[in-house]
Amino acid sequence: MSSYPVHTLESAPEQSRPVLQQLQQTFGMIPNIAAKMAASPVLINGFIGLFERVHASSLSEPQIQTLLLTNAVTNASEWPAAFHTALALQAGIAAADVDAIRQGKLPSDHKLAALSVLARTLIEKRGRIHESDHNRFLEAGFNNEQILEVIAVVAASAITNYTSSVTKPPLEAQFEEFAWHAPAR
Structure with a gap:
């Protein structure tokens, strides 16, 4: 079991809340990975800044x-x-x-x-x-x-891949049909 909570807007550290609000507006929900990332304002704010720039790049x-x-x-x-x-x-x-x-x-x-x-x-x-x-x-x-x-x-x-590996966020119901399991190494 992960020791990282799935934060809500109410439980997240103050400095993480604007990002969670932004993700809520973008996706209509707060993805569990971001809810776990919110435990660190440094991580979640770095994540959102880089992702905004990635989505503003020349790539479709x-x-x-x-x-x-x-x-x-x-x-x-x-x-x-x-x-x-x-x-x-x-x-x-x-x-x-x-x-x-x-x-x-x-x-x-x-x-x-x-x-x-x-x-x-x-x-x-x-x-x-x-x-x-x-x-x-x-x-x-x-x-x-x-x-x-x-x-x-x-x-x-x-950021998301490593956070997922460390914090193990639960998969939201709407993504269950897309569940993927890494092959055994």
Whole structure:
């Protein structure tokens, strides 16, 4: 059992409440991962600032959700995998592509596949990509700035992925159909 509470607007530290209110407005609810993050105003405020910038990047919402789902699967993070499965489908990513990512495979869409490969490579190689990885991403139609934007998405998702692993938030009922379990290592 996790020793981190699922905070509400009333129970959260004062400095965490504005972020929880913002998430309530955005999603119509406070995601349990954020409710757990709220125990640390430093963490939740850093998280929201980076996520706002990620969603203001040149990447489309389906591209961002591809990255976030890939990152959750690569990091074996169950709550974020379920959440980003729902958001990826909502963003219009084909169900077959979402299933492929959840299985550790590549989506059929070549640009989404390039994003997924780069994210997985960044995580697995701790950011030490080879020139060939860089060039393959550019050849898929992306640019140098977007490689840096992918790094921002990987960093942002590391916050939720690691928080999920440490705090073990319960999965909300609306995401249960998207539950995902990391394969045994």
